[in-house]
Amino acid sequence: MEELIIASADSHAGMPSELWPEYLDRKYHKYLRRLHDEKDLFSGTMQLLCNMRMSDEARPVFDKDGCFDRGQGGLWDLDVRLQEMDREGIAAELVFPGDFRAVDMFWNTVNGTYALPAVDAGARGHNRWCSDTFGSAKDRLLMIGAPLSGIDRQSVLDEADYMADHGFAGVFTPCYCALPTQIPVFESDWDPVFAAYAERNLALITHAGYGMPQGFMHSEVETAAAEIKAEGGGPQELVRKLVTTVFNDGGVFGDLRARQGMWQFMLSGVFDRHPTLRMMVTEVRADWIPATLALLDRVWEQNRDSLPAKRRPSEYWGVNCIAGLSFMNKAELDMRDEIGVDTMAFGRDYPHIEGTWPNSNDYFSDMFQGVPESEVRAMLGENLIRFLRLDRAHLADIAARIAAPTYEQLIRGGALSPALKSHLSDRCGYSKPAERDRRIAEVEPMLTRDIPRLVAAGSAYR
Secondary structure, three states, X not given: OOEOOEEEOOEEEOOOHHHHHHHOOHHHHHHHHHHHHHHHHHHHHHHHHHHHHOOHHHHHHHOOOOXXXXXXXXXXXXXXXXXXXXXXXXXXXXXXXXXXXXXXXXXXXXXXXXXHHHHHHHHHHHHHHHHHHHHHHOOOEEEEEOOOOOOOHHHHHHHHHHHHHOOOOEEEOOOOEEOOOOOOOOOHHHHHHHHHHHHOOOEEEEEOOOOEEOOHHHHHHHHHHHHHHHOOOOHHHHHHHHHOOOOOOOOHHHOOHHHHHHHHHHHOOHHHHOOOOOEEEEOOOOOXXXXXXXXXXXXXXXXXXXXXXXXXXXXXXXXXEEEEEEOOOHHHHHOHHHHOHHHEEEEOOEOOOOOOOOOHHHHHHHHOOOXXXXXXXXXXXXXXXXXXXXXXXXXXXXXXXXXXXXHHHHHHOOOOOHHHHHHHHHHHOOOOOOOOOOOHHHHHHHHHHHHHHHHHHHHHHO
C-alpha cells in the first residue's frame, strides 16, 4: 500500500544567539546586550514550564525512544531536524520562526519594544539565517518568513522577492506584531504587497499571537517575574502564575485577534482583489470556525451593499483560507464535516513542548481510529499539498524513501496507553471539549467595531 504523505502544517526554527551579530546589520548591534537580557528572562522562564511538562518522571511515558533531548536541537540544526522528520515519517513541514530557546531579533511580541528600523533588520536577519540553514532542503522544510513592519512598503516588496527567490513557502501575515503608526491590513496601501505575495506564490500565515502589541509577551513575563519576586516566591510560583494567566486557555493561544485578522481579509475584499492569495490560520484551533463563519455570513448579508466583499465569508473559507491545526484534538476531528475535511491540515509543532513530537505516530494511531483513509490522507498532508501547490509526486517519493507509515500501519497502532493519553491531554489538549459558539459573544463587539472601518476602507475601490 502507498505510504501516507505527511506534511506537517507547523514546526518552528530559531537562530542561536551567538549568530545574532552575523545576521544583524552592525548599526543595530547596540541592542544586542538588551536582547540577551530579554532572552535570559523569557527563555529561562519558559524552560521552567518545559521542565514541568516534560519532567524526568514523565520520560518513560513520552520519550521511549530517548530522542527528546537530542531532537530539540533541530530548532537550528538541519541534520537533527531531518532525522526527526524521518523518524516520524514526515515528508515535509512548514517552518515558522519563533521558539523560547531562541528569541527573535526585535520583531516578535516576546521581545521588548524597539525602533522600527531595528524590527525590520531583525526580521531580515532571521530570513537570511533560515535560508542559509534550511534552504538546501527546501523541498522538505517549507520556510516561512518573519514579517517586516510595513512602515516602508518598498522594503516589504523587496523582502517578498528575496523570500520567493530563495524558495520560501510563505510569510507571517502583515501586522503580526502590532506596531505604532502601522497601517491596517484592510487598507488599500497593502494591495501591492498582497499582489506580490499572490504572484510569487507566498502564502500568508496568521499564527497564534497575531495582532498583539509590540512587547506584549515580554512585558507579561517581566511583570509576573517582578510580582513573584516581590512576594518572595520562586521559579515554581512564577510558572504557576503564567500558566493561569497569559498561557492559559484564554491567553495567547485563545486571543481573538488572529480570528479578527481572518475576517478583516474576508470582509474587506482582499481576496476578491487577489483571488489567488492564500492564508493559513494556525495554532488557534478550528472548533470555533463554523460558528464564526455563520456569524460573519449574517453580518455580510446585513451590510452587503456597503462592505467591499463580493461574497459571503464562508465562500472564501477553503478557497483562500485553511486551518493549520497544531495538534488537532479529538473534538476538532469529530467536527471535521462542519469545519470541512478539505480545510484541515495537521501540524505537529516540532520541537515545541506543547506539540505532538516525539509522539506523533502514537497520536495519529489513536486519533484516526474509524476515520476513512481518504480523510486521514487529506488532513495529514494532501490538503496542505494542494493549498500550497507543492510537488506531490516528489513528496510521495520522499515518503517512500523514509518509510512513512501506510494507512493500515497507522491504524494498527491502536489506542494510546492511559498514561500517554493523559500526558498528551495535558500537553496538547487532546481531550479538550469543542468551543463551538461559546465565544461568539466576545467576537460580536469586535466585529461590530470593525464594520465601519472596513466600509470606509472599501470606499477607495468605488
